[in-house]
Amino acid sequence: MEPVVRILPLLPLRGILVFPYMVIHLDVGREKSVQAIEQAMMNDRIIFLATQKEAQTDDPGVDDIYRIGSVAEVKQLLKLPGGTIRVLVEGLARGHIRRYLAHEPFFKVEVEQYNEDFIKTPEIEALMRSLVYQFEQYVKLSKRIPPETVVSVVNLEEPGRLADIVASHLPLRIEEKQQVLEAVDIVKRLEKLCALVARELEIVELERKINIRVRKQMEKTQKEYYLREQMKAIQRELGEKDERVAEGEEYREKIAEAKLPKEVEEKALKEVERLEKMPPMAAESAVIRNYLDWLLALPWSKSTRDRLDIKAAEAILDEDHYGLTEVKERILEYLAIRKLARKMKGPILCFVGPPGVGKTSLGRSIARALERKFVRISLGGVRDEAEIRGHRRTYVGALPGRIIQGMRNAGSKNPVFLLDEIDKMSMDFRGDPSAALLEVLDPEQNNSFSDHYIEVPFDLSNVMFITTANVQHSIPRPLLDRMEVIQISGYTEEEKVQIALRHLLPKQLKEHGLTREMFSISEKAIRRIIREYTRESGVRNLERQIATLCRKAARQIVAGEAEKVRVTVQNLEHFLGTPKFRYGVAEQDDQVGVATGLAWTEVGGDTLAIEVTIYRGTGRLTLTGKLGEVMKESAQASYSYVRSRASQLGIDEEVFDKHDIHIHVPEGAIPKDGPSAGITMACALASAFTGRKVRHDVAMTGEITLRGRVLPVGGIKEKVLAAHRAGITTVILPKDNRKELDDIPPNVRSKMQFIQVEHMDEVLEIALLEKEQAHEATELGSSPGEVPEVSYQPVIPVKEDPAAIHEHRFC
Template sequence: MSSIEKRVLPLLPLRGILVFPFMVIHLDVGREKSVQAIEEAMIKDRVIFLATQKEAQTDDPGEDDIYNVGTVAEVKQLLKLPGGTIRVLVEGIARAKINQYIDHEPYFSVEVDQYSEEYEKNSQVEALMRNLISQFEQYVKLSKKIPPETVVTVVNIEEPGRLADIVASHLALRIEDKQSILEAVDIAKRLEKLCGIVSRELEIVELERKINVRVRKQMEKTQKEYYLREQIKAIQKELGEKDDRMAEGEELRDKIAKAKLPREVEEKALKELDRLEKMPPMAAEAAVVRNYLDWLLALPWAKGTRDRLDINMAETILNEDHYGLEIVKERILEYLAIRKLAKKMKGPILCFVGPPGVGKTSLGRSIARALERKFVRISLGGVRDEAEIRGHRRTYVGAMPGRIIQGMKTAGSKNPVFLLDEIDKMSMDFRGDPSSALLEVLDPEQNNSFSDHYIEAPYDLSNVMFITTANIQHNIPRPLLDRMEIINISGYTEEEKVQIALRHLLPKQVKEHGLNNNMVHISENTIRRVIREYTRESGVRNLERNIASLCRKAAKQIVAGKAKKVKVTVQNLEQFLGKPKYRFGIAEKEDQVGVATGLAWTEVGGDTLAIEVTTYKGNGKLTLTGKLGDVMKESAQASYSYVRSRAAELGIKHDVFEKYDIHVHVPEGAIPKDGPSAGITMAVALASALTNRRVRHDVAMTGEITLRGRVLPIGGVKEKVLAAHRAGVKTVILPMDNRKDIEEIPNNVQKQLELVLVDHMDEVLKVALREAKFSPETAQVEPPPAVAYSNVVEVEGGSELPNENNLS
């Protein structure tokens, strides 16, 4: 039973601590209200009421922020510290509960009900006391945070309420648990609640002990190894031996631990390190193992860069670095959009196919810049050995990883943009087939576990964005081609070259030659003339070389003091670059008999191809010259057979083929030529020579011919049309089946050319040949009437021939 006494006392709110009755403790008091409460208690009877705040962070607590049940305490000592803080020694006297707050200023003054404990021992209380003492002894024994002497003190306490309060004050409990014990006025309930709390704490302490034992065992093993190594070091030091190898081993062990290697690779590295430490210092294999470990640690197993998935920024960067190439840019932006929506995506394998100098390699660098990825490039031109890709086995002398792993080390990131240049120029010999080794690299289903012969551990290449480049698509091995997305980069129009020169090439060369815009000026018209008369290419490499030549000559004049600013104009261009190398304009200056302009595709883009045919008295022999390949010879034979089969319709006398020899020649005979594209061109030249009708000089054509005169589709339409445009041709004849390829031709080129789509050789002759000229040995045909032309014309078999006055 408990009796109640009402008292009015100053209140001291406590933060993060709770005081039980019979508990002696030091308190540091700094808040102004708390200091005032202490001073008021000292003036009166040294008695103060201690209650704990619900939240320790509250600096200025109100009534709702303080627990209602607290402890009446006596201030035993008071010491003023520097800074206005007071340190007091207090002793708990009894529990009390706040009835009401009397004053809030200058300190809290409260009316409390003070409980004085009167107890009667019974069997229940006695049992609870014994249980509590037993649990407390066990707790002290396990936790080892409380001095053993405390147990002796606790065992000798006879009052059950005091026993509960003393035990609770020694336990490291939460404030909420301590408060619940303080609020338990009934002694039996207090003991029962405390027994439950101590039982819970015992379980936690037991679990902590088990964890500590487990950790200690691991630590003991580590410490044992550490002590043994230290002993070895001490022995070596006493013997005067160097311990560099031990230090090296420790350094490598630390690096392996910090490298975040995959589990399989880490186990392999530690195994190799153990082998290294057991080897004699002068063993030849020690250097091999050390080099292997260096490679394992140098590779970016887990380190990567975060992609910049800002499509607008990427588009800006691509436009800054490259003019045109819209299809390529669109594909890159699509990739970025997918990466933003799908976080886990395998890197695409893009293959840029196009002639030299169109920006394939620099485009890869721009992609890396747009994505904020590392960029690494390797050239596969002339690679013959499979080990160049997969590496050598470590048993070989001088073994090294392959170029793929070397590139990953250079990048220092697991997700770089990796450019494989000149993939069409690989070859194979007795050392293996590197293109087959590349299958594992470029196959998205396999490259997540790429195996290098040197590393001997799977390496994940699935995050790498591979880009390959090639000049010719048909030279790429078919299995490789199947795993890549082909993006054709055909070449640039004249206007695109002008813009590229003004935006990129000219500023770059001016800067590299130590000049600035105040020293040299090259006009747009000058650039245009350089393109027309000093270069003939699909890309811009020769254009850049000519601009560099202009900058060099300008720099020479400035350094020699001949001029402060050099202006290169259309009029003085020849003083810098010499006479023009190419004739810009139409392929031929005038209509000629037996000379037709064809269009050819080459590794460096499209080009015009003049085909000449002449006849002379003989016995009907057909001669082919110009270093023609088998396909081109077959086209010539098919053209000859077609013209001969149509002799009557064309007005050619049959005895011409017995009385005259025919010579077909393709100029620049030292250059090998092959392909089906010149079939209709040869037929036109043959028909012109045998009918003595002139071929239009402003017409170029491409297409394969059959014996019956059908015109079959060909490839490289865009490159060929651009070549015709460069040569100044006005009309281009294309096979009807190549209609779909017209979309690839730039609009500004289409507007300047007349594209004629034909399905039969008769239609080609109607467009390409002029009016007839009469000759006793050759044909006699009537001159054809005129037909109107639009930008793209489809010529049908019954249509009439155009008159030269109506041609654009």
């Protein structure tokens, strides 16, 4: 053998060893190793492969790598995601590291390569025959190596190559393979390998004997089982053992396999004994079978493993929903606590918001982020307590309640459980289902939830309960106390645009069989749909309008009228018809006796104009517009305040006795109630009595006292979003509501002016314009201080659907 000296890049191997003539795939990920591969590819594809002494060492040094390895050629190279490289290498010859030339950026070594030169002596021939024979025996016994390998080994004439190929197929430790690799002398290598193959042959022989012994034992067990089954069949034929006992044994086997809690297992076994003693035709036997089937189907000990990767969960939530920052933060906080404290009780969240804002779909996203099962039940219209707690087994057709049914469908004891429309439950003579839910949603009690049908406690403490509601005031107080309420007020215009582009449009294209090459819509067209064809807090009607566009586009394409349909602002009316809404109250003129108020409804905020007109009479106050008691009292308080401030406002006291006042809130078919219209009514009254116009770009909300103080109200975020949708630029709010301004999206806050007031005088100073100098008395011939009798048109947007009437609450 004549050694050849070469300078090569070194690739340290972990847990693997490459022999000459061996072809193998290697995954390279360490920085030094990657650079060594790249250096080899830049030169002649030759690299030196040496194995580490300890596979666990991430950054090996000189002393951590064996000195003898293999000179190899890189046949193929494939870059994988994540920076990993997969290479196909073929060993060429043995090599010995004489010295290290460089350590950075990769190992560069001076290698002494051994080129094998042999003379086949009788001794070598004998060793080769012995090795081949032993290897054939090993392959026959182990069944781990394909027989084709033996054929290729038998035909080898080179003793060194024969030894290396046999060594590469044996399940040896790295240290033993290294010893074979270091045996440069062919005779010593063959002797070493013959000893190793003989040892492996003995081990395989012992394994075979053990397998035969185990198989005999299994055959004996199976034989006994077969004989027992035959005995059972014979007994059944002879009538010595009826089917009840066999059924009981089957149930006992299922109970043993189900790993039930001790209390539940005792209850189940007791029911099995009752079933065995019962006559076959007894009606109650079917009840017991159903009961046992329910017990065995419930996930008493089965659970899914939570995915506690916060970044992955955040990515999923952002992918499914745009916006909703507060909700997403709460879920990520829950995940963080779960990672630190494994035995945390499942939270009970309540999403409150108008329809179409994504409350239900958000529950599905949470389940997907946690990798939990998802169960949804709707509580709308539920009025029977048995829907929650189940029926007693004494009733015909008795079943467990919806909670237990949901747990069975989930198949795990820790699903995400969505209770939809919790604010729409009712009650009657059959009980109060909301009271039955108290035990379900109370973290201190739900670890032992009792269903009337199951009759044994079931642990719900690992369940993540999520409830949804449109309005918070309809949820029973005791139930609300056990839940963490998260308000989802609605989406801004910008959020709706992004939701339409990211989610609604792709969804509708897929459902209608369209592609982006066939149908497109501009962002400006979507904004116009939002402004002039929908008026809502959510995106449900927006999705319907997009679906309408897709249907009309599909018809044009199928009919051959167009190959591609593009919807723009200019042709939008051609597809959707005349706009249903007029965007922007600010387009109206300043008027006398008309003030714009802000109201809260079940579907979000809304703007409502309050009109006041006065005419000759006897001082009577008339209120119309289907107002509630609280709103009527606000009108009385506003009238009293304006009358008490008559001298400061320049109003003749006699006007109040000689004229009637009519306060009207348009949309008379819609019920309206709440105290927050107080300052709006007072402003409209002051405008009507003084003849000063109210600014058309100002909206207001707040409760008024007899002394003119402005008190805080609720629903600020929804009201401000409604004002923004309507084009209002200035909003007057009670000073005590300034903390709610933080909840308003920044892009809305930046486009609007918020004026915080404490007294009604400040409201009048901001909202009322100075009286024109040329203003004269009208045909009534009134003196200064008297007010003309005039009728004013309301400044109010048209409602989207006359059938869908929602109560306006000035809360």
